[in-house]
Amino acid sequence: MIELENLTKRYGNLTAVDHLTCTIEAGKLYGFLGVNGAGKTTTMNMITGCLAPTEGSVTVCGENLFLNPVAAKRHIGYLPERPPLYPDLTVREYLSFVADAKGVPASRRRKELTRVMEQVNVLSVADKLIRNLSKGYWQRVGLAQAILGDPEILILDEPTASLDPRQIVEIRRLIRSLKGKHTILLSSHILSEVAEICDVILILSEGKLVAMDTLPNLQSDYLHTDTVRLTVRCAANRCETAIRKIPGVQKITTESNGSLTNVTVECKKGADIREQLFFAFSELRCPILSMTLHEASLEEVFLTATRPEETARLPRIQAPTGRAPRSEAALQKKPLPKKPSAPTPSPEEEDDDDYKPLFGGKEQE
């Protein structure tokens, strides 16, 4: 659907996006994560043709975005971070302009406008000036312009930023309803949002793609130990002695709470020690009141993946092109294979192509 190949953007000495290679497949919802300044917006601007890359290429539905921009852009609907609205027009006038520019035939235009306005729920304000609407409506009108003409791909840059909680829920519901029909690439730094609605998560750090997988796969890849939390009616020192005997245990933390002890056990990844814990405490005749195997949250995955040493360790790491995110069944223990996407050009080579004025990409060289 979208293929990014060695996509790079440099602003002088700053590399905003660094040799990004990946394939976005049809029908899925992709979540683009990264701290501010990681290169999310720059990447999205390049995918939508608003910005030209210093190197590399973008192919949208088989059309090269920089050689065939008009044909490629027909497949894309883009909602930038700030909805691109004309406050002096009414919602209907604005959408009618976008429909016109997207080449929606005049015979279908009225129907298409009504469909889109109903879908994002702005029909009631269709004839109001955009300047008089609230931020939530701006976002919806922005989304309406993106889905107008039914493009296969939707690129949404932080669609829920600066909205109130109710509006966030509404927009999220709306995005979820678009899934399947459209391939969606959504950027956000609200981790819970991405964890909740996205199929595949891409993590960008300092312009490099450091991870691309489903959330369960990422959780299994980035958490190097399993953690079991339990509450036992037992003295702390007895607990520690009992747990230490279990093979695979790496770290024990205890906290006394009256006659109870809260224990956190870190053990080797994949070594599920819950049964051994059960038998160890039943031997001591100490009842376990609660026990849970803790899974890494997306937050932990994100913090691990975007650690500077992690980014430095994985120069130009990329999920291999065309690699399907692994299924939940397959995720269990296999670590994410990380291999460099493209050979790093030598400094000499980089000096030669510090600026490519037009159509800087492999295709037209």
Added chain:
Amino acid sequence: MIAVFKKELRAAYTGLLGYALSAFYLLFAGVFVTMNNLYGKDTSVETTYSYILFALLMIIPVLTMRSLAEERQSGTNLLLSSLPIRTLDYVLGKYLALLVVLALPIWLVGSYSLILSFYGNVRPMSAVLVTFALFLVAASMTAIGLFISSITSSVMMAAVLTLGALLLIYYLPALVILLPATALGSFFVFTILAICIGSLIGYFTKSLNWGLLTTALLEGILVALLLFFPTLLEGSAATIIGLLSLTSRFELFSLYGLFDLSAVFYFLSMCFLFIYFTVASVEKRRWN
């Protein structure tokens, strides 16, 4: 292109801008027609047009300042860049809409000759052609304004720069007289021009080398001229820079009632050149 054209035209007349500018132009032109033609008992509007031209200097910066600078300021340039339309289409769409906004009052004032024809002899062809020429001057100035609007994201800056550029063009015939007539004087004037051209080329190609190379090449030619054919340089600065003047060409129509085809081509070339610069400037921003 048609989508952008329609949207721009609608935006101009949804707000006050289109009406306000037309009203200002009609008022300004009305004052001069009243003074020159009604009180002066003269049925030819041609001479009045050289005063009316001044009104355009004030209208055009206000008209063009928003067109591209505001798109960047409000982020709507991202919409235009992501829509399946070419940069040329959206620049042309905007330009044509601006021309329509200008054309309405210009041709309305042009029709005053019809009223004057009831009171005396009017040369209809000359009256039509001078209006046509005024429209072409307005179109050239609009292209310059549009280009300036594309190089800045500040609306005010665009207005001030456009006003400055248009005033310079307007007063160019008077200013060239001040230029030195000696060969050395012309050499210095052309050197400054060579540096400007080199900087522009450097800016557009984003390559310092190209800029320097152009400047060096032009400078080489100038040095050669100064050393071997100094007579060619004498007074040439004033002549060549004077050629850039829009007003002196317009005066052929307004003061002398002549139809100068070369002037028409000159105005049209200015339009094409600055539209090209605008497209290049918008495109360049994406490649930065």
